[in-house]
Amino acid sequence: MPLNPAFASLTQRLGKGTGSGLLTGWVGLPDPLVAGMVATEPFDSVVLDMQHGFVDLHSVVQGIAQVALAGKPALVRIPVGQFATASRVLDAGAAGVIAPMVNSAADARALVSFTKYPPLGERSWGPAVALNVCGLSAPEYLAQANALTATIAMVETRAALAAIDEILAVDGIDGVLVGPGDLSIALSDGKSVNPMAAEVDSALAHVAQRCKAHGKAACTFVTTGAKGADVIRMGYDFVSLGTDVMQLRAGANAFIGACKAG
Amino acid sequence: MPLNPAFASLTQRLGKGTGSGLLTGWVGLPDPLVAGMVATEPFDSVVLDMQHGFVDLHSVVQGIAQVALAGKPALVRIPVGQFATASRVLDAGAAGVIAPMVNSAADARALVSFTKYPPLGERSWGPAVALNVCGLSAPEYLAQANALTATIAMVETRAALAAIDEILAVDGIDGVLVGPGDLSIALSDGKSVNPMAAEVDSALAHVAQRCKAHGKAACTFVTTGAKGADVIRMGYDFVSLGTDVMQLRAGANAFIGACKAG
Amino acid sequence: MPLNPAFASLTQRLGKGTGSGLLTGWVGLPDPLVAGMVATEPFDSVVLDMQHGFVDLHSVVQGIAQVALAGKPALVRIPVGQFATASRVLDAGAAGVIAPMVNSAADARALVSFTKYPPLGERSWGPAVALNVCGLSAPEYLAQANALTATIAMVETRAALAAIDEILAVDGIDGVLVGPGDLSIALSDGKSVNPMAAEVDSALAHVAQRCKAHGKAACTFVTTGAKGADVIRMGYDFVSLGTDVMQLRAGANAFIGACKAG
């Protein structure tokens, strides 16, 4: 089989701090059909969330197939520090991995050791399912996987902000994703969760600028569509527009509201 | 435990052709969390769909718990003609059963034989899980279950419309639910699926009137909120406002649209 | 592999109305480990319940392996009238099938058509998993399966009692199982569920006598151990001593009671 264009599209289209503005769905409900339905909407990709969502490895394997059926690449957010899981989801055919709470260059290097094949990292060989997803032969996958899959580190603490240049400088880190909820908690010393806070905006602008300087992808998560437009103007390359649960709730409320108003 | 008010609320609040206008979510995605999320929105109940959704028995058992956690009753739509499944979902704690394609009084009686205990029907005894959901003891459940659970027959063919009075007259049938999609296909002889078609509206009005005459609940499904308001004005007692998939898609599009417009 | 003695033990040890008194566990909780745990207690077999339990086909396949691991045969109770499921659970390696609500010789013949190979019945060929469980080769299984697997019809209505001789006379029916809960509801015209009712006892005695006369197995379900001893004295060959849920509740209460009394 030739290289599946859906699989390759993530890294081929992902900018480097210049505002490529890929839009992604974000799925925490574990049934693979949820990912499949979100993937048929006009998103560029779908993230399956193993940290705060309840997606498990089985959901990842089948969810990636559902997303691929819609011609889109799937990424997976792994739980905090569980880097061995990064290798497993890449084996399942993920086009990218998002790791939360990467607070230092050491964290970033540990992540890369599980997402990139030698000599860059120490990812172990076993992509039988990924080959089905990406369409490459085994030798082709070994040669191209490090470039075709994205390793994205989440920046969502004061420590991560302080280490942003060191993190971006780690070879094998393809971008960072600002987590505005946790960052707002961190910056308010636990007083509030507010992804729209001014200090979060300052951090977003700073990170975008540092990504551009390092030639790495600037990624983030927003909770309204309008904010999505804002961050793309800031130079963001990859933006998650809320979650499946937010979208389901919004849709349900729209139906109920229209009925009660009708 | 006392009678769980959530469980009892379905039949206690369900009108009889007078427009009680209960609003229900409708869930075909099998993960129980989908039902749980929909249930926390301002619906009066949630339907789990085993006919066109991919809900299986395990999803029903856990989905009912998720809906009950939100203080709402759950109903289950069973596959065509699989009346033994009606007994199983009642055993799981469903507050109501919706059976598709009930086209005659004979179909309706067969349905009742699986949803009501003797002497009204022939439902077999074994509600261990349902007792956990409804809070009744075994003797209480035997005495009250026929009244506390709703048996609803779908009217969605020419044959069903022709037999509407016979169906409504069957003892144990608590209401009918007009399926506007299949009805539109039937009334157009397979030419189109259009739940908004004028001939569907005529059928809706006729069924509402017959329900009122028989003192049975008038139920239907709509694909827009505005249509929900219309059918409640017609006298409908129970209205499904689209499905989980429609709501998820609507929500995703709202986010994307706001971003692109932003 | 030779014939697995665990698989064969059901029909080899099952009496014909003479009080062989095999004791069985009865499992409605779907996780296969529940069946596995019950199977390691001193029961002669384990029944997996697809009617009032929430066991599905996946649970049956894995539950049979768990029971076999304990050296016991597994039976499966199917949902009302879903005789095609009887073939599927036999394909999964069940040593017996219990069918609820068999109310006539016609019902019994329909059941047999799905549980016995031609010319006795019309069971379709495909026992790949069953061969793993029983240890026979395909030709051996075809030759022996009708004798090695038990087809048991539940007698639990007035109609079934009235037709008891016709049901027992059906070739391929290996025994009947009296369902005392449903029978008590039937005999009280829906007024009470009481497996200990006097009229149930009369029915139990009558059925035992008819089984002995026909040379077929007399089976039933009891809700106390003492009642189990009673029915064995009546001539019962196979007795379910409560369910997994009853046993779990009894055990939990014993711990709590001892603590509160301590």
Next chain:
Amino acid sequence: MPLNPAFASLTQRLGKGTGSGLLTGWVGLPDPLVAGMVATEPFDSVVLDMQHGFVDLHSVVQGIAQVALAGKPALVRIPVGQFATASRVLDAGAAGVIAPMVNSAADARALVSFTKYPPLGERSWGPAVALNVCGLSAPEYLAQANALTATIAMVETRAALAAIDEILAVDGIDGVLVGPGDLSIALSDGKSVNPMAAEVDSALAHVAQRCKAHGKAACTFVTTGAKGADVIRMGYDFVSLGTDVMQLRAGANAFIGACKAG
């Protein structure tokens, strides 16, 4: 999305008794990855088996996505007589349904009533997942589904052979699939299972000839590759080359044999 060529390829390439010789994998192991692996081998399609395999509805939904990911159409064999399940697997995106033990024109008409939309049948509307698989809009799917999905009746008893012309004459039946295992049991009056028996060959030849006469697809199942070549020469259009379990066993034995010989 445009019509997915994988989905459409089944009916577009399936001959009518002229030996189109499509080769199919046949999967009874329920994990969707098995279907995905088989689908990447040079088969034209994959059948998911709910009769003798342990595939359930969840496996069907995810298995179809795995097969589609490989650019192939998926068919589903349903359990005996469970025609409502035929509608559900078509809703999941199956390109064809295979129904076992269709022994008369009445059986065939009952099957069609669940697989074809009005006016040909009475299939109920609800293809949300199928639309994701086939790429059509809802109106397009209503207009084209009857032609784009195949309804195949299994011929595997003396009764079915006797009624072959009546079955093939039923409008909506797109082909028949000879089941050589059950047919060999039937023709030997239960004495042996031998898909290579001479009387099975005669039946195969007769059915191929009748399919050609009726312009319907001739399908069968073989247990060796060489026999596959034989039946294609007889005029068969669709041939299953063993099952996943047979292939897994054959492969394991080839490895072991080579090691022991090495």
Next chain:
Amino acid sequence: MPLNPAFASLTQRLGKGTGSGLLTGWVGLPDPLVAGMVATEPFDSVVLDMQHGFVDLHSVVQGIAQVALAGKPALVRIPVGQFATASRVLDAGAAGVIAPMVNSAADARALVSFTKYPPLGERSWGPAVALNVCGLSAPEYLAQANALTATIAMVETRAALAAIDEILAVDGIDGVLVGPGDLSIALSDGKSVNPMAAEVDSALAHVAQRCKAHGKAACTFVTTGAKGADVIRMGYDFVSLGTDVMQLRAGANAFIGACKAG
């Protein structure tokens, strides 16, 4: 929704070394219905065991709903050292986390970093499901979660006993749970497992006294009801009365014993 009293009851009723004597069920069988059945018995809470039980994240999510349906709080025991899982189960609505093999203050601080929001710990934000369980809004949950959820460290080695004061002094540790089985192995240098051993009793008494001194909850696990009464008299606040498997076995044996004695 208001704060769910079931969720809040764990920390509200849990004493601090004064013998509040809450009784808990302990569930290792993964099906959520097991947790639901245990929860309807007169326990104060239910623990779902991911260390020695086979509960996975999906079981946790659905098990918590089943326990909440019974009006009880659920706790989860995580595997050794997998602290990221502690965050995930709190996101699922657990009212408490029990971590095995906490052998030092450093272990305890690492645990707290995953169970408490900043500034006390570094738990990451994402409680969409927990909000459904506890009934709080997002800002309320951020403000109250550290107090409303319990972090309990298991003391079950010589090292942990030696460090008991340092562990109890860690801010964010709400109590300790003595594991008598592992402790007996440790104290016998691997020679025997005996939760009733005299040296375990001495340790139990010592830990109770230290908990009282630190104002933290004293928790343990017992294998007989009588021992439960003993430890409550020692000052224990939270006692697990055996496990689901022990209770199921006890119940099964009680039925069999009564039958054989009958």
Next chain:
Amino acid sequence: MPLNPAFASLTQRLGKGTGSGLLTGWVGLPDPLVAGMVATEPFDSVVLDMQHGFVDLHSVVQGIAQVALAGKPALVRIPVGQFATASRVLDAGAAGVIAPMVNSAADARALVSFTKYPPLGERSWGPAVALNVCGLSAPEYLAQANALTATIAMVETRAALAAIDEILAVDGIDGVLVGPGDLSIALSDGKSVNPMAAEVDSALAHVAQRCKAHGKAACTFVTTGAKGADVIRMGYDFVSLGTDVMQLRAGANAFIGACKAG
């Protein structure tokens, strides 16, 4: 129950670098039936792969039962560094654990701490399911488990080769398994994956010699049967002959090839 000979056979028959040549199946497809089917082929054991396969804990529990049903011991390969999972799979009844990427004596000691009871390691007590599999009582299992279960460290990097003597010298390490795929990548500095490379052969010979010297089992994985014979001649004690996916593909191709050639 007596000690299950299947469970005990792994360590009883496993040589120590002398070429005992046990042949094992290797299963990465998560459905337990795959393990069951492979186990009935003439292998000595079956490995369930949680690193590159998609086997999860539920699959392990049920897969071990399927393998035990065939009279074989099951081993489990855990993900990189997830040693707590080693304890869980032993609790599930695994007869051995294989840990990937053990690159130092420190790694090996960390592994042993989770696989052996005190005083050798720190494995925590809770083998309720393992007792069902192995047939021992709790005291017997405590006394014998360290000897009856195998702890096998994978050697598949330059670092591991350099530390081979230190790794083999760790008390509690029962053998090492050479991973030829990753080793070929490591030895080629990421240029190629070739388990047949000459430098891999040299490493295989060296490891076999060191195992013999240390009296520990020499294990490896091969991708052809002929290579299996080679490594047994080198002194290997335990050899995996490809994977389930390789065998399934080989079998499918054999059927297709024979048909096309026919």
